[in-house]
Amino acid sequence: MAQRAFWKGYLKLSLVTCRVAMTPAVTESNKLRFHNINRKTGNRVVSRYVDAETGKPVDDEDQVKGYERAEDDYVLFEDDELEDVALESTRTIDIESFVPRSSIGWIWYDSPHYLAPADKVSEEAFAVIREAMRKTDTGGIARLVLYRREHAVLLVPRDDGMVVWTMRYGDEVREPDPFFKEAGRSDVASSAKTMMKKLMEARLRDWDPKLVRDPVEERLHEIIESRTKKSKRTKPKKAAEPERKDNVIDIMEALKRSLASEKKTARK
DSSP states (O other), rough: OOOOOOOEEEEEETTTEEEEEESSSSOTSSOOOOBOOOOOOOOOOOOOOOOTTTTTTGGGGOOOEEEEEEEEEEEEEEEEHHHTTTTGGGGGHHHHHHEEGSOOGGGEEEEEEEEEEGGGGGGHHHHHHHHHHHHHHEEEEEEEEEETEEEEEEEEETTEEEEOOOOOOOOGGGSSHHTTTTTTSSSSOOHHHHHHHHHHHTTOOOGGGGGGGHHHHHHHHHHHHHHHHHHHOOOOOOOOOOOOOOSSSOOHHHHHHHHHHHHHHHHH
């Protein structure tokens, strides 16, 4: 069953325009969600916004957004005012420029969304833009309002569609130099690098989504299923911490043991 689009609008490049539909490329709908429960009554506990001074609940219609410019001094915004600020990009992805895909570091990528033509009439114009980017190995830069905020976005071809990546803003990405300042100053022996390469090659696998499964989530599902069947209540076992003899690590010895372990596993 096709995923229902959560956004519909237009893709525009100069005079070329087509109708498109978009949906998030990732989902957390399968993640477990927990409610807060009153242990004494078994009822759900609900949260409400209350006035910080009076302690009285505040109805939804009486709540507005506020920017604190000084202590206890706020600039207030109504919802329609916030929507009007970036009104032009709410329903149109207008590609402003193109950049080489290889020039954008992974750290700038935020959230991916799938983009496809919304109808048969739009397929040709959509394909022309997509294939031009594929041939030149470039991505399109545009702006778009998503989740009630305007984002810089990057469009890249993928299969028969495109992926729209929301991009992080410049002030959201910290400079790595202060953190990495001392990280790369240790000299590494060539023999250690050779052994590390062999260890990595021994663990090389083809990509499979199962490699990034969530064992905690799986265990929680097992517990929930067990308690649903009213079986005997058991506590999850606490993983034993590896023994640490001292704080000094012999990297060469660790590599030798790791390689020996990998070879032993491969022979089984």
